[in-house]
Each structure stands twice: as C-alpha cells, then as structure tokens.
Amino acid sequence: MMFFGISPLRARHVLAVSLSIILLGFAALLALPAKAQEAFEPTRFSVEVVGEGPDVILIPGLSTTREVWRPHLGALEGHRIHLVQVRGFGEDAGVNAEGPIMNGLIAELARYIEANGMENPAIVGHSMGGFIAISLAADHPGLPGRIMIVDSLPWFAAIMVPPGTEPNMAQVEAQATAMRAMMLSMHGRDMPEGSNDALLSSYTIDQANLPRLRELTGDADLRVTGQLAYELMTSDMRQAIAAITVPATVVVPQNPAFGTEEATIAFYTQQYDVLPNVEFEVISPAAHFVMVDQPAAFEAALLDFLAD
Structure with a gap:
C-alpha cells in the first residue's frame, strides 16, 4: 500500500x-540565550547602552535627560552602562502623555532587566531615579544586586513639612493635585527663558552651573513632569523599603546654606530608618545635583559603591 x-x-x-x-x-x-528569546522594547523609557562588563543602570531625576550621567561614563569603564531616559524628558512622551506612569515604568524596568539576561545589576538613581531604584528593589527583591540612591527619599512629601513633622496625606494629595493641574495648564505654552531659574538655582551650589541644569531639564513635557511629581508626592515607601534585601548607599549632598551636616544626616537617617543594610555617603558642599557640583567626589563614591 x-x-x-x-x-x-x-x-x-x-x-x-x-x-x-x-x-x-x-x-x-x-x-538560545534569554535575550534572544524575549526581545523587549520598553514603552515608558528608552535606553542607551554603552560599554561592556558588569551591568550598571543609571536613572536620572524628574524632568532630567540621561545626559546628566554622560560626564561620568569615563570613570565607569569596564562596565556595561544602561542610560535610562523616561519618555517625555528629552524625547516624545509617548504612552506617558496620559494617565499614571510610575508603576508601569517600574514594571517595564524589571522586565527590561530580565529580558536582557542581567544578573543582579547595580542600579543608580538620582532623585526620582532613586525612588524608582528603591521601588524596584522592594517590589522585585531578586533583581538588583545593589542600589545607590542619590539625594532621594522614600516619601517626597517629607520635604514639604518642617523637620520632625509628619506629612498629612490629605494635605499632600491636595497640594500634589494642584501642582499637577498647574503644570498641565502650562503644557504647550512657550515659557520665557530662565523662567525655571529660581528653582534650579537651589539645586546647585555654584550658580555657574545654571546653564547646564537648564540644558538637562529644559526639554521636559510638563504633562509627564506633573504626573510623576504627583505620584512621587503621594507615594509613601517609608515602610515598604524594609523589604529591600540588597546593599543600599544613600548619597547625601550637604548644603551649608540649609543647615549643618549633623542635621542633614539626621534627616536622611530618619527617612531610611527601616531600610536594612544601608550606608550614607555625605558629599559637601553640594546641592541636589551633587554630580554637577562635586563630580570628582561623586565619581569616587560611585566607584566605591560598585567595588563593594
């Protein structure tokens, strides 16, 4: 047959x-390696990858582009650097133009780490980027190997009240809502040059750095800035950080104009009271953009963090 x-x-x-x-x-x-099996293109952020070696993820702060890290790449030779940039800061906002952002952003960052086969990358975040780092480490304790938190807090509302005072969530919610509405109302308008200088001037010790700060933050979509500012102000991670299992370094800029070093470190220590395995690295004199004010001291702290 x-x-x-x-x-x-x-x-x-x-x-x-x-x-x-x-x-x-x-x-x-x-x-096939995991990277080839699970190709992943994030929608909440973009990434530029530089170099080869152990993985380091660098996350900038609110309204800030990845260029804030560019001057420090030479000090990180021998590492594979992932320069994250939130969509809306220096590029089109895409899906970040509407609705909540933070949870989706953190989930995508976790997926990006897994899809690229990274084994316990070091994560360095400035301001908002530091909040993202602690949130990722708390929600996905098996992913990062260590985190560096550069002048950031587990609840940003702590800076809105006098030291030692507990923020009131209802009041914070009202203030954050008003701030977001104001930013949304300004979206699409032509802003006068230097209109943000009053705020930026408090972010640096040396006012000669103002042009650089304008460049780093000047191309931000106010819809994204407003929404993320709202989410940062209304998210209290002070107890959730107890779940973090990896070593953490908090970089504390000490600005003599805003108090003594003892008072500054006491404030940050209180905010991270429940975070296990944490070290504090004080850099003085410096303001919020500590890597701009004190690049050599910041790089030294960064290299010590990666060498541990």
Whole structure:
C-alpha cells in the first residue's frame, strides 16, 4: 500500500527525518540565550547602552535627560552602562502623555532587566531615579544586586513639612493635585527663558552651573513632569523599603546654606530608618545635583559603591 504515493518504508524514513529536524530546531530554540528569546522594547523609557562588563543602570531625576550621567561614563569603564531616559524628558512622551506612569515604568524596568539576561545589576538613581531604584528593589527583591540612591527619599512629601513633622496625606494629595493641574495648564505654552531659574538655582551650589541644569531639564513635557511629581508626592515607601534585601548607599549632598551636616544626616537617617543594610555617603558642599557640583567626589563614591 502506498502512503500518499510513497511506499511504507519510504514514508517511515521521511517521517523519522522530519521528526529529527523538528526536534533539532526545538533544541536550538531552547539553547538560545534569554535575550534572544524575549526581545523587549520598553514603552515608558528608552535606553542607551554603552560599554561592556558588569551591568550598571543609571536613572536620572524628574524632568532630567540621561545626559546628566554622560560626564561620568569615563570613570565607569569596564562596565556595561544602561542610560535610562523616561519618555517625555528629552524625547516624545509617548504612552506617558496620559494617565499614571510610575508603576508601569517600574514594571517595564524589571522586565527590561530580565529580558536582557542581567544578573543582579547595580542600579543608580538620582532623585526620582532613586525612588524608582528603591521601588524596584522592594517590589522585585531578586533583581538588583545593589542600589545607590542619590539625594532621594522614600516619601517626597517629607520635604514639604518642617523637620520632625509628619506629612498629612490629605494635605499632600491636595497640594500634589494642584501642582499637577498647574503644570498641565502650562503644557504647550512657550515659557520665557530662565523662567525655571529660581528653582534650579537651589539645586546647585555654584550658580555657574545654571546653564547646564537648564540644558538637562529644559526639554521636559510638563504633562509627564506633573504626573510623576504627583505620584512621587503621594507615594509613601517609608515602610515598604524594609523589604529591600540588597546593599543600599544613600548619597547625601550637604548644603551649608540649609543647615549643618549633623542635621542633614539626621534627616536622611530618619527617612531610611527601616531600610536594612544601608550606608550614607555625605558629599559637601553640594546641592541636589551633587554630580554637577562635586563630580570628582561623586565619581569616587560611585566607584566605591560598585567595588563593594
């Protein structure tokens, strides 16, 4: 009897060869690295990858582009650097133009780490980026290897009240809502040059740095800034950080204009009271953009963090 015009013996041979090809192809698929199996393109942020070596993820602050890290890449030779940039800061806002952002951003960052086969990358975040780092470490304790938190807090509302005072969530919610509405109302308008200088001037010790800060923050979509500012102000992570299992370094800029070093470190220590395995690195004199004010001291702290 013929099997579709092929003798039974020939049919068995063809079937055996076909099965072998299928099994070999399946085995080859399983042998592919995880990166090739699960290609992932984040929608909440973009990434520029530089160098080779152990993975380091750098996350800038609110309204800030990845260029804030560019001057420090030379000090990180021998590492594979992932320069994250939130969409809306220096590029089109995309999906960040509407609705909540932070939770989706953190979830995508976790998926990006997994999809690229990273083993316990170091994560460095400034301001909002520091909040993202602690949130990721708390929500996904198995992913990062260590985190560096550069002048950031587990609840940003702490800076809105006098030291030692507990923020009231209802009041914070009202203030954050009003701030977001104001920023949304300004979206699309031509802002006068230097209109943000009063705020930026408090972010640096040396006012000669103002042009650089304008450049780093000047191309921000106010819809994204407003929404993320709202989410940062209304998210209290002070107890959640107890779940973080990896070593953490908090970089504390000490600005003599705003108090003594003792008072400054006392404030940050209180905010991170429940965070296990934490160290504080004080850099003085420096303001919020500590890496701009004290680049050499910041790089030294960064290298010590990566060497531990």
